[in-house]
Amino acid sequence: MAAIRREAILHYGVPRWLANCVNQPRFLPLLLLLPCLLLWLAAWVRGPLERYFGASYTPNHIVISYWSQLPQWLLIVLFAPFVLLDAVVLALGVMRFWRGLKACDREAGRTGGGQSLIASIRSVSRSIILHEDFDRCTAERPRMNSHRLVLFGFLGLLVVDLWVLTARFNPLLRDAFVYPFNFWNPWKVLANLAGGAILIGCARMVRDRMPRTGRTGTLFTGTSFDWTFLGLAVAAVLSGFGCELLHYARVDPLRYVMYVIHLATVFALLVLLPYSKFAHMIYRATAMVYAAHSGRQPLGGLHETG
Amino acid sequence: MKPARPPVWLFPAIAGVIILSPFAYSAGRFAWLSMFPPKPFLQASSSSPSQRCVRDPGWMRQNHRVFLYELRDKTVRDGIRSEVTLSSCSQCHKDKTQFCDKCHNAANLHPDCFACHFYSTTNRPIVLLQGGP
Numbered sequence: 001m002a003a004i005r006r007e008a009i010l011h012y013g014v015p016r017w018l019a020n021c022v023n024q025p026r027f028l029p030l031l032l033l034l035p036c037l038l039l040w041l042a043a044w045v046r047g048p049l050e051r052y053f054g055a056s057y058t059p060n061h062i063v064i065s066y067w068s069q070l071p072q073w074l075l076i077v078l079f080a081p082f083v084l085l086d087a088v089v090l091a092l093g094v095m096r097f098w099r100g101l102k103a104c105d106r107e108a109g110r111t112g113g114g115q116s117l118i119a120s121i122r123s124v125s126r127s128i129i130l131h132e133d134f135d136r137c138t139a140e141r142p143r144m145n146s147h148r149l150v151l152f153g154f155l156g157l158l159v160v161d162l163w164v165l166t167a168r169f170n171p172l173l174r175d176a177f178v179y180p181f182n183f184w185n186p187w188k189v190l191a192n193l194a195g196g197a198i199l200i201g202c203a204r205m206v207r208d209r210m211p212r213t214g215r216t217g218t219l220f221t222g223t224s225f226d227w228t229f230l231g232l233a234v235a236a237v238l239s240g241f242g243c244e245l246l247h248y249a250r251v252d253p254l255r256y257v258m259y260v261i262h263l264a265t266v267f268a269l270l271v272l273l274p275y276s277k278f279a280h281m282i283y284r285a286t287a288m289v290y291a292a293h294s295g296r297q298p299l300g301g302l303h304e305t306g
Numbered sequence: 307m308k309p310a311r312p313p314v315w316l317f318p319a320i321a322g323v324i325i326l327s328p329f330a331y332s333a334g335r336f337a338w339l340s341m342f343p344p345k346p347f348l349q350a351s352s353s354s355p356s357q358r359c360v361r362d363p364g365w366m367r368q369n370h371r372v373f374l375y376e377l378r379d380k381t382v383r384d385g386i387r388s389e390v391t392l393s394s395c396s397q398c399h400k401d402k403t404q405f406c407d408k409c410h411n412a413a414n415l416h417p418d419c420f421a422c423h424f425y426s427t428t429n430r431p432i433v434l435l436q437g438g439p
Contacts, residue, residue, distance in 0.1 A: 129318050144318070152321035159325055172336045180415075186328040193324060250416065 006225045009279045012093035019275040024226045035267035042078050043069045062167045063179040066243070067256050075263070076165070082271040089274040094286050100289045105225055113295030120292035124285060133288075143208055149201030150233070157196025160187055181248075192244075197236045202234045229277035236265040359398070360390050373420070392423050 008024070013019030020026045046069065065071040105111070114120065127133060134144040167178040175245075181188035209226060239262035246255035273279060290296070361373065380386045384391035402425040403436055410417060 099376050130314050131318075132314065135314050148317050148321070152318070152325070155321075160328075163328070170334050186331040190324065190328050250418070 003223075004221065005280050005284070006277075008097070008283055009225075009275065009277070012097050012283070013279070014092055015090050022272050022275040023225045023228060025228070028228060031268055031272065032264055035148055035264040035271075036260060038078065038267070039070065039263055042074050046071070046074055062173060062177065064179070066247070067259055069256070070259070070263070079267070079270070082267075086271060086273050088266060090279070090282050093274060093279070094282060097283060097286055098290060101287070101294075103295060105296075110294070110296070114291075114293045115295075116290070117293055120289045122290040123292055127288065128285060143205070146201045146204035146208065149197040150205070153194045153196075153198035153201060156190050156197070160191045161195070163187060183248075187220045198233060198237050199241075202230055202237070205230055206234075225277055232265055232269045232276070236262065236269050239265055335386050358393070371417070392419070392425060 010016065010019045013022075022031065028079055032183065063072050131144055131148055132304065134147060135141065166181050179190075193259055209230070242258045243255060243262050246258050269276075269278065274282075366373065372390075377388055377390065380388065396402070396407070402420075406420075406425070409415075
């Protein structure tokens with residue numbers, strides 16, 4: 001299952017050479033160096049850009065940037081084009097994947113018989129939230145909680161990020177001060193709990209993926225495809241907690257270094273989303289929706305594990 | 307007998323409550339503040355009506371950090387000394403605990419201005435390490 005998933009992501013990632021690079025460990029230092037260089041370049045052009053547009057750095061009274069060298073507007077300008085590009089690449093990949101699934105069914109002579117698209121999306125969303133497929137698979141059930149911790153952890157962080165990113169347009173906030181959060185602010189508490197959930201989930205996944213010998217005597221070591229994603233997720237969360245601790249301790253030059261590391265890992269995690277294991281949340285969901293929509297039945301005895 | 311497994315909806319339900327609770331907090335806070343607007347808690351200026359802040363007080367409330375940084379840069383980097391200093395603030399706002407600390411503490415901010423600067427209320431710069439009287 002993991003091998004099929006990896007091949008599907010590599011196959012549908014555009015451009016394919018980038019998908020291949022992302023999943024080779026020897027290119028990993030380069031992939032982390034690239035965002036560091038981009039961030040350095042962004043900090044370097046900040047001054048000239050502000051002079052050109054006739055503005056000086058003024059902290060927004062709702063969100064005060066963590067580091068004045070990398071203010072919020074600069075990070076949004078830097079990240080937004082890549083996130084949009086991600087969305088385009090994923091949309092193209094999903095469309096090709098969907099067409100591929102349809103062509104396969106057509107060749108096999110299977111036609112229709114499933115739910116409508118909206119009903120399929122609804123039932124699959126329910127299934128993903130409840131982890132029903134994971135729950136049915138008795139062999140992989142111990143991994144279900146790790147997966148749930150990571151999934152809901154990322155959801156929690158997404159919600160907090162969106163709250164801060166949209167603070168200026170949020171009618172509930174108006175002139176309220178938003179960021180940096182107080183430690184006991186419910187949004188900060190959610191971010192810390194979500195980070196902790198990802199960390200615990202990833203630690204359990206690392207434990208499950210440690211090299212082991214299977215029943216048939218085969219040695220399972222996992223692939224770089226799995227380890228890269230797991231490593232980046234852990235690095236992003238640990239550097240995030242590092243930033244928080246160094247910020248509270250006011251360790252001044254070091255907290256900015258940690259911030260750059262955090263942004264670089266988040267950049268690698270998000271911008272390389274369509275080419276890394278992270279993309280399985282889109283492709284797997286697409287496959288499930290297609291199965292419900294086309295009326296495909298799961299293969300006897302072979303329950304997939306999400 | 308094996309203990310019964312918790313229902314499959316329990317974990318997502320707990321996660322959902324945790325993820326959605328900050329929204330409830332923010333919406334509740336918004337509704338509360340709309341009904342009972344907060345009273346200003348900053349210490350009122352003790353200056354006479356003829357004396358005004360060097361900038362619009364509303365602007366200063368949000369941007370005093372930028373203002374002070376600009377003053378610092380002008381003084382330290384360009385050598386241009388201004389008559390406005392932290393001591394000027396203290397002429398009207400005497401009590402630092404009410405004027406600076408109350409807001410900073412509420413927002414969990416710990417500016418390091420006063421690691422070096424003294425919030426003088428006498429309008430006389432305090433000179434340290436002068437080498438005796």
